[in-house]
Amino acid sequence: MKLVCTQSDLNTNLSLVSRAVPSRPTHPVLANVLLVADEENQRVNLTAFDLSLGIRTSFAAEVTGGGSFTIPAKLLNDIVSRLPDGEITLEDEAGDDGTAYIAYLTCSSGSYQVRGMGSEEFPELPAIEGGTILNLRPEALIEGLKGTLFATSPDEAKQVLAGVHLKVLKDCLEFAATDGHRLAVVQTANEKAEGEETEQEFEVTVPAKALREVERMLVMRQWTEPVTLHFEQGQVVFEWADQRLTTRTLEGQYPAYRQLIPPSFERQITMDRRSFLSAVERIAVFADQKNNILKCSINAVNQEITLSVDAQDVGSGKESLPAQISGESIDIAFNVKYLIDILKTAQSPEIQLQLNGALAPVIFQPLGGVNATFLVMPVQLRA
Amino acid sequence: MKLVCTQSDLNTNLSLVSRAVPSRPTHPVLANVLLVADEENQRVNLTAFDLSLGIRTSFAAEVTGGGSFTIPAKLLNDIVSRLPDGEITLEDEAGDDGTAYIAYLTCSSGSYQVRGMGSEEFPELPAIEGGTILNLRPEALIEGLKGTLFATSPDEAKQVLAGVHLKVLKDCLEFAATDGHRLAVVQTANEKAEGEETEQEFEVTVPAKALREVERMLVMRQWTEPVTLHFEQGQVVFEWADQRLTTRTLEGQYPAYRQLIPPSFERQITMDRRSFLSAVERIAVFADQKNNILKCSINAVNQEITLSVDAQDVGSGKESLPAQISGESIDIAFNVKYLIDILKTAQSPEIQLQLNGALAPVIFQPLGGVNATFLVMPVQLRA
Numbered sequence A, B: 001m002k003l004v005c006t007q008s009d010l011n012t013n014l015s016l017v018s019r020a021v022p023s024r025p026t027h028p029v030l031a032n033v034l035l036v037a038d039e040e041n042q043r044v045n046l047t048a049f050d051l052s053l054g055i056r057t058s059f060a061a062e063v064t065g066g067g068s069f070t071i072p073a074k075l076l077n078d079i080v081s082r083l084p085d086g087e088i089t090l091e092d093e094a095g096d097d098g099t100a101y102i103a104y105l106t107c108s109s110g111s112y113q114v115r116g117m118g119s120e121e122f123p124e125l126p127a128i129e130g131g132t133i134l135n136l137r138p139e140a141l142i143e144g145l146k147g148t149l150f151a152t153s154p155d156e157a158k159q160v161l162a163g164v165h166l167k168v169l170k171d172c173l174e175f176a177a178t179d180g181h182r183l184a185v186v187q188t189a190n191e192k193a194e195g196e197e198t199e200q201e202f203e204v205t206v207p208a209k210a211l212r213e214v215e216r217m218l219v220m221r222q223w224t225e226p227v228t229l230h231f232e233q234g235q236v237v238f239e240w241a242d243q244r245l246t247t248r249t250l251e252g253q254y255p256a257y258r259q260l261i262p263p264s265f266e267r268q269i270t271m272d273r274r275s276f277l278s279a280v281e282r283i284a285v286f287a288d289q290k291n292n293i294l295k296c297s298i299n300a301v302n303q304e305i306t307l308s309v310d311a312q313d314v315g316s317g318k319e320s321l322p323a324q325i326s327g328e329s330i331d332i333a334f335n336v337k338y339l340i341d342i343l344k345t346a347q348s349p350e351i352q353l354q355l356n357g358a359l360a361p362v363i364f365q366p367l368g369g370v371n372a373t374f375l376v377m378p379v380q381l382r383a
Helices: A007-018 A073-082 A138-151 A156-162 A208-221 A273-287 A336-346 B007-018 B073-082 B138-151 B156-162 B208-221 B273-287 B336-346
Strands: A002-006 A032-038 A043-049 A053-060 A062-065 A067-072 A087-093 A102-107 A110-115 A132-136 A163-168 A172-178 A182-189 A202-207 A227-232 A235-240 A243-248 A267-272 A293-299 A304-311 A315-322 A324-326 A330-335 A350-355 A362-367 A371-376 B002-006 B032-038 B043-049 B053-060 B062-065 B067-072 B087-093 B102-107 B110-115 B132-136 B163-168 B172-178 B182-189 B202-207 B227-232 B235-240 B243-248 B267-272 B293-299 B304-311 B315-322 B324-326 B330-335 B350-355 B362-367 B371-376
Touching: A002 A007, A007 A032, A007 A043, A007 A053, A007 A073, A007 A087, A032 A062, A032 A073, A053 A208, A067 A073, A067 A110, A073 A102, A073 A110, A073 B273, A110 B273, A132 A138, A138 A163, A138 A172, A138 A182, A138 A208, A138 A336, A156 A163, A156 A202, A163 A208, A182 A336, A202 A208, A202 A243, A208 A235, A208 A243, A267 A273, A267 A315, A273 A293, A273 A304, A273 A315, A273 A336, A273 A350, A273 B073, A273 B110, A293 A336, A330 A336, A336 A350, A336 A362, A336 A371, B002 B007, B007 B032, B007 B043, B007 B053, B007 B073, B007 B087, B032 B062, B032 B073, B053 B208, B067 B073, B067 B110, B073 B102, B073 B110, B132 B138, B138 B163, B138 B172, B138 B182, B138 B208, B138 B336, B156 B163, B156 B202, B163 B208, B182 B336, B202 B208, B202 B243, B208 B235, B208 B243, B267 B273, B267 B315, B273 B293, B273 B304, B273 B315, B273 B336, B273 B350, B293 B336, B330 B336, B336 B362, B336 B371
Parallel strands: none
Antiparallel strands: A002 A062, A002 A087, A032 A043, A032 A067, A043 A053, A053 A243, A087 A102, A102 A110, A110 B315, A132 A227, A163 A172, A163 A202, A172 A182, A182 A371, A227 A235, A235 A243, A267 A324, A267 A350, A293 A304, A293 A330, A304 A315, A315 B110, A350 A362, A362 A371, B002 B062, B002 B087, B032 B043, B032 B067, B043 B053, B053 B243, B087 B102, B102 B110, B132 B227, B163 B172, B163 B202, B172 B182, B182 B371, B227 B235, B235 B243, B267 B324, B267 B350, B293 B304, B293 B330, B304 B315, B350 B362, B362 B371
16 A cells, blocks of 8 residues: 655544544554555545544545555554645555554655554444435534534433434424433524425434534534435434544434423513623622522513522622513522523524523523524522 | 722732632632732732742722722632623621621622631731842843743752752853753843942742742733842742732752763754754654653764654654764664753754763753753663
């Protein structure tokens, strides 16, 4: 195998796939990146796979000898990222025992040898034959992920709660995430390309970890062409340009989250999102000292909301903000962290709250822009 | 006590003194910042003190009632840094038992109360009466600190080795630091102000922790007027503008470091510093895997240096760089970390190495710019 490529191509693509290299590989070869040199197409493929998440990218190179082998991802990344701009030559040579490969890397600054392993030890990325195929607008995908990923559970043992539930409906995509304390639902339009067949409706739950990579890669590439999604029982593949991300899906019944959203509300409040967020962040300094609970006194007469925390031992804070309030005055309390997450995610100039009682679910919706619904359970206020 | 000041003044000065607030205070009041409102001068003083390092700053304020009290530094900092631009009013009130003070902070966004403690519990910063006084150019001080702080020992149990040794000579300042494996010595000119008396020569060892703050504060303020240094047995005070940093000195005999520098050398090498640094950083990727040892083959015939690491299990790297070499060829090995520290600190376009044998001290000197000497002990090369 022999190829010549640029430092920047190799470096960019290595950093991309490296995100799928496990930090504690269960098998030594999983700490490696699989490099395939394709002489016919004059391209190089890089693949990393942690047995759940797999990333493959390809880039153009001058391939004078096809072949494949695997190299420790971190070591190769560390070297290549420090090399000067310019051409890099990569060659391999099977070791004496036929399995311990050595990769020879040469460039203007010097020469480096890295011990690798044969490609036959590297697990195959799951291939999807048939299954459901559909095209997604990258902006719709990014919007949906940005609006929901924060509400997934960080605990992988929580099964489906550690993922985003994606529903493909007739003309839109619906993203949902809940960690059991809060819920985020985003709907985005998904126009079809002309002549495209109407797909059947379907739903799937995808691990947050893989979706964070999808979001990151799409944003980084500023990709605007449709992303192809292949779905078959147990696996999803996202594919665009010369990149491909494979992930297992999360099995199990996703909670019937629509039932959690009350059908009607007794109170509605509209506020400037940024002022609300800044005030919550300041008052949060005291809430840190007191179970992170923030009190919101909604005053319909004065048309203002007063945020306060009284942490006896250390001090207290109080801020009032103007708000358009319909319905009666009420006191309600929230976990500060959940409030901050929603107010940061919402993006819109204004945010609308809808609620019934002090212990019933509260709905937050950005006004204008994204069609998102955030639900938070209030907490009990101790006098 | 009552005062009105701007958010930006309070915020800037709080972050400055906060560096002297201990993370694990031995007494609760040390986690606080002392605030003194001076009605006569219409100024506010802030002080933090960890019993070794003390920082005091002052700024203008509208003081309508003089007085003093202490407030938890982190909490106050967290709130003030999040407040909007504009005026802040601070008032205090003694608690019911006369000791638990409450500070009332009011501004356009809201009002906050923070529980503090009386100022009588806050330890006095050591005062220096008499002692040696001298003026230092801030650029000379910054240059000397930048060139030596990296070579101090991070281990405070190492006594004087955890500090920089400062010698005030007739017309110059000499800074020295050594952790036992390497040595850095920087001399900087210290012109005297006109009419200033010639001070006696003296020397003192100051903790690296305090000097890092001095460097940081001077660089941040871009201060150009002389810094006054007061020195008395056991204490040093650095003073400039409205800022003052007090620190205990490190007691004990400082190593006679000049003796470590060989009087003559058999070999001299001059190299481009940046190329040398980049090459070392790349080869360091392999050295990570092998006790951080890097081999330098100095080839007088070809006038080049070859850097290499052979980490059997993972791979190897080799780079050659042009160099002006006088003396015979030799192989020598270094700890990569020490080499990188020196090459980063040196700053100059070119660097000069001087050495005798493969196991004798090697001297590095930047060519042009700072008058600095770095000494490193080579390590033994195993075949």
